[in-house]
Amino acid sequence: MGITYQAGNDITVMSTFEPAPGLGFLPINTFLLQGEQPILVETGMPANEAEVLEMLQAVVGPEELRWIFLSHADRDHSGNLDRILELYPQARVVVNMTTAAKLGAEGPFPFHRAFIVNPGQTVDAGDRVLQVFQPPLYDAGGSLGFYDPKSGAVFSADTFGALIPAPASDLADVPEEAFDFGFSLFNRVNTPWVVDVDEAKFAASLQQVRDFNATTVLATHLPAVRGKTEELIRATAALPAQGPVEMPDQAALEAMMAAGGAA
Numbered sequence: 001m002g003i004t005y006q007a008g009n010d011i012t013v014m015s016t017f018e019p020a021p022g023l024g025f026l027p028i029n030t031f032l033l034q035g036e037q038p039i040l041v042e043t044g045m046p047a048n049e050a051e052v053l054e055m056l057q058a059v060v061g062p063e064e065l066r067w068i069f070l071s072h073a074d075r076d077h078s079g080n081l082d083r084i085l086e087l088y089p090q091a092r093v094v095v096n097m098t099t100a101a102k103l104g105a106e107g108p109f110p111f112h113r114a115f116i117v118n119p120g121q122t123v124d125a126g127d128r129v130l131q132v133f134q135p136p137l138y139d140a141g142g143s144l145g146f147y148d149p150k151s152g153a154v155f156s157a158d159t160f161g162a163l164i165p166a167p168a169s170d171l172a173d174v175p176e177e178a179f180d181f182g183f184s185l186f187n188r189v190n191t192p193w194v195v196d197v198d199e200a201k202f203a204a205s206l207q208q209v210r211d212f213n214a215t216t217v218l219a220t221h222l223p224a225v226r227g228k229t230e231e232l233i234r235a236t237a238a239l240p241a242q243g244p245v246e247m248p249d250q251a252a253l254e255a256m257m258a259a260g261g262a263a
Contacts, residue, residue, distance in 0.1 A: 001053035004059070005169040007216060008151045010034040014055040015223075016048045017167045024182060026074050028178040029220050031155065032059055033148065036126030037066035039090070041155055042220055046079040053083065062087055067115075067125055069094040071157035072140040073102035077220060085110065094123055098142030119144065131212075135159040136205040136236060137191045147243040152215035159209075160232045161221030162186050173226045183235055186221065188245045195244050202240065206233050 002016045012032040017025040030052060031041040038060050044052035065088040070078050081103070083090065094115045095103070103109050117123060124129040128150040135145040137159040147154045163182035164174050171179065188194060194202075210233055217225040217232055225232060248256070 001167065002048070002055055003167065003169060004055050005104055005224070007031070007226075008153060011151055011153060011216075012059050012217070013045075013169070013218070013224060014052065014059075015167070015169070016044065016051055018045075020163055024163045024178070025167055026161075026163055026186070027221050027223060029218070029222075030056070031218055032056070033125075033128070033151070034060075035128055035150070038064055038066055039067040039069055039125055039128075039130075040084070040088075041218075042071060042077045043068065043080040043084050045076045049080050049083060052080055053087070053121045056084070057087070060088075063090055064088075065091045067092055067094055067123070069123070069144075069146065070099060070103075071135075071145060071155075071220065072138070072143040073099045074140055077157070078103060082107075085113065096142050096144060096146075099100070099140075099144075102140075102142065103190075117144070117215070133208055134205075136202065136209065137194060139189055139190050147212040147214060152213075153214050153218050154209060154214035154229070156183065156209070156215070156217060156219045158190060158220060160217055160219040160236065161190065161224070164223065167222045171223045171228065174223065180235070184242055185245060187225070187236070187239055188242060189247070192244060194239045195242065197238055197240055199237075203237060206237055209233060 004014050006014050014030045016028050029141050033039040036237050068091050092115050096118055100109045117132050119134040121132050130146040132144055132146045135157045143157050145156045163186050164233050165178045168174050217229055
């Protein structure tokens with residue numbers, strides 16, 4: 001299922017939702033920043049190609065898109081890149097060299113259409129200049145996020161993601177208790193190293209997000225968040241003390257399969 005909604009006057013969110021049985025849904029977002037040089041952020045999962053392309057083609061024409069910003073190479077973020085490059089011949093791909101190298105493992109990476117950028121650098125898209133940074137939580141080397149001063153939105157990649165009980169377009173529509181559970185579980189599973197961090201250094205990485213003074217947080221795996229940046233930062237800072245998640249093993253899998261068969 002795919003839905004499209006506005007996270008600001010010039011930001012369109014295109015969301016699909018992957019079911020997590022017994023736990024709810026994981027949002028998988030792509031974003032379009034409208035402006036002089038429209039920017040697509042993420043390209044969605046290959047399994048959802050038809051939905052992603054339908055939503056994208058409804059909001060930007062084939063000659064209009066100028067930039068594709070990929071936070072990292074994981075398939076839920078980069079899965080439809082080749083097809084979108086075919087459909088949008090004017091677009092350049094914003095990545096760092098780590099992500100380009102990983103994408104190149106699947107086939108030649110189009111360096112002639114690349115814009116290579118590192119944390120601390122910027123991307124000039126005409127009427128907006130993106131400020132690139134390394135997100136505080138990441139599950140892949142090369143992960144990038146950015147702050148857009150024009151919209152006041154920070155794009156945080158996997159950071160601040162959460163499982164949610166039902167598809168939603170605004171975090172305000174997710175019950176607080178359900179969010180707390182889904183946020184803690186997702187982030188400790190997706191970035192298990194967070195329980196072992198130096199908390200002072202981790203606090204410094206979160207401070208860079210705070211310093212943007214963003215009014216909106218847009219994460220790849222979360223409904224849009226407005227006016228609650230500090231709450232997300234505090235919830236993330238609390239993760240190390242929560243300890244690791246005990247993951248299912250083969251015995252647990254067999255039990256789940258047996259229960260499913262009995263049902």
